[in-house]
Amino acid sequence: MGSPDQLPIEAATAVRTAMRTATGIHHRPHPWVGVRENKRVVVITVQDSHDGTIIQRNPDIQGVIAGNDTMALGVVAALKSARKSDVVVVGFDGSPDAVAQIKAGNMAATALQPAALGAERAVVQADQYIKTGKTGQPEKQSIDCVLVTKENADRIKNFAEIS
Template identity: 55%
Template sequence: MNLTKRALLASFVALPLMASTALADGLISIIVNDPSNPYWFTEGEVAKKTAEDMGYEANVAAHKGDTNTESNLIDTAITNKARAIILDPANADGSVGAVKKAVDAGIPVFIVNAEINTAGLAKAQLVSNNAQGAALGASAWVEAVGGEGDYVELFGAPSDNNAQTRSNGFETVLSQYPDLTKKAQEVANWDRTQGYTKMQSMLQANPDIKGVISGNDEMALGAIAALKEAGKLDGMVVGGFDGSPDSVDAVKAGELAYTVLQPVAIFSAEAVKQADHFINTGNLAVETEKQLFDCLLIDASNADKYTAAFTLSE
């Protein structure tokens, strides 16, 4: 395990936990996207630690965006008689069948981070308020750019509703500034390497852009690498979204204008607490299925208050 992941794990010790009941036992299965991304790594490890601290066994598995793998992992959870499943779905539509399979087997599913497009299957869907976060980031981006000039956008995975929600949120704000022109938009699937290559091609076609607005930090960090290589980073405004440790380092270094912090450490723990409540009472802790958690802006003014992975202290 590398130093970054050790630091992330160490930071989870400070998370406040709801008192566990004496009945807390059995397995909670946690299924995330790809733990090579620090966001999803944090999501899985926070949920695992929360479950273990409450008395459950817990395991973390990854589907890496593949619905067939996800379906197989759900089958494994059913075979292992999991008391609950914490799932970051692979696909807004394509994951519905896997969730239904678990529900039909009597296992409650608590969705985190990315929604599914069918209501009433999962006991809860706990997600960042992506529209609020996108508007927050876009406003900061406009202020940094100065309200005029050409720019490009890096778009996340089309199978994830968060990608379109963030892009729409950017557009709602940026369209209010007639002197801003979006010259290109490329899908980079939340990936740093794809962000790098897509930025290279957009920069070649649009050498005079003033800024890059990105649907997540990994794509933004890839764009920064491409801009550095081309000698174009000075004066360029790049905005991110997630609040990853690497992105906060880039903010402190003056390479990234800001990142929008998703409270993944909060809602991942909360999903497990709600699962525990349902396991032990048969009732929902929160009646509303879709639960939104507001995002926070991290820029040079408050980056020093970033005290743990995906955690901003007041």
């Protein structure tokens, strides 16, 4: 198997590539955060959400795409402090707190990384490996994310989609 630190490097490269090719989003270097922004949309790749400076720098902001739900929740709190209710906020992880904010109408969406499904597959494959010396699966596997919105938020619980 690949090294444990390989996934974050590949994910970071994918995020940088996607942001570099996105139209209308420009990079603004910051000593602690990776932020790309224009007048309407801000993409946050590391935490810079609790102090509200992005909102102050971009008073006409229409949307925020956060690199994870923790950042998105920080943006929601900053927007609430700034009394701005018309900004679309999207996170990534599918955390219970983000799902609750989606249900409350404070976030538009999050991308659920189905951690429970990943853990389930890992246990099944570990068992198979212990019994046979092989997992029967390729070394690299992917699990599709689920877009969580107000329409399907009731079907998401503890990082999993329930029936």
